[in-house]
Amino acid sequence: MADYFLISLSNKENLKLCIKHALAGFTNSINGLWTFFDIDVGDYVSFLYGARVRNLYRVTEKVAYKNAENLPPWPRITFRSKRTYYFPFRLFLRQEREFNEPMVRPEFSYVAENLLLRGGYRKTHFQADTVTFYNVSEMGTVFDGETEHLELNAETFEPTIVFKRENQRIPEKFYFKELILQSLVRRKIQNSILKDVLKIFGVDNAPDEFEVLGEKALPEGYVDLFIKLKHPTGSNKYLLVEVKTGKAQRKDLEQLRRYLREFTSETVGGLLIAKDFSKSTIGHSEILPVRYNFKNLDISAEYSYEELLKMLELEVIV
Structure with missing residues (x-):
């Protein structure tokens, strides 16, 4: 099933350009690349600006x-730090529905809670849950107009990930960071280890009854991945996932424990995903350690997102 995202926009002019051209653009930053990787062709998006949600679009193409x-x-943006950003990463969209709705509607409660706890819009995109997407699919009216598509006669490239910092050449080559690993794990986990994880925690539901969502804001901070039932009846079941690119430490375990306590009886357990583990992070019944690895990785080479997704291996340590 396709995922649904709200793309956070920084100003009104940006919103007008996005709507006019049915186009979303992301900067030459790690957050821009993360959004470009995280949202796939076939997914659905809406624009978020000024505590209002605008329109429903389907992603038809991704181009860098x-x-x-x-x-x-979009013009270039230069900040006081003298850093200049531009928009190499683009999503081409097809409008499906037309609406302009406030975030205070209960149908947006999942995303609104993330916004409130984060204290604002300082994030490129928010992934909404299945219930939100179903509700949005009935808002407003079906769009039957025409969009002024922007024709760009420019050379394209496929962004890649490198594992040596000196090989980074932004925006074509980015050094491997936690945001990229989070996105990869989100796509991989449901069809790899989730069945075994549920069995270990004594959960009878099948993996396809769950949805794997991106960052979830909590009063204590935010958890990297949030796994929950798509259609809960009576109560929900939650799995919280923390992702670390390096070796997991005691502080990472304690952080995840604090998050788990916020969900009380509906929490199934937690997953701590890392390249390796210290002794203090193994052997706790409520948290499973999961080791990640890229099969046959050459740290001197560069890889596309899809190549890394195929190479990614997850192993539950029991």
Whole structure:
């Protein structure tokens, strides 16, 4: 099933350009790349600005452009730090529904809670749950107009991930970071280890009854991945997942324990995913350690997102 995301926009002019061209653009930053990787062709998106949600679109194409500093429709942005950002990563969209709704509607409660606990919009995108998507699919009216698609005669590229910092060449090559691993694990976990994890925790539900969602804000902070039933009846079942690119430490275990306590009786357990583990992070009944690995990885090489997804292996340590 397709995923549904709200894309957070920084200003009104940006919103107008996105709606006019049915186009979303992301900067030459790790957050921009993360969003570009995290949202796939076939997924659905809405625009979020000023505590209002605009329209429903389906992603039809993903393109990364070389020399995008002067490509329309967005100008370059230079901050006080003297860093300049532009928009090489683009999502081409097809509008499905037309609406302009406030975030205070109960149908948006899952995303609204994330916004409230984060204290604002300082995030590129928010993944909503299945219930939110079903509700949004009935909002407003079916769009039957025409969109002014932007024709860009520019060279394209496929962004890659490198594992040596000196090989980084933004925006074509990015150094491997936790946000990228989170996105990869989110796509991999349901069809790999989730069945075994549920069995270990004594949960009878099948893996396809659950949905794996991106970052979930909590009063204590935010958990990297949030796994819950798509259609809970009476009560829900939650799995909280923390992802670390390196060796998991005691503080990571304690952090995940604090998150688990916030969900009380509906919590199934937690997963701590890392490259390796200290002794203090293994042997706790409520948290399973999961080791990740990229099969046949050459740290001197560069890899596309899809290549890393195929190479990613997850192993529950019991």
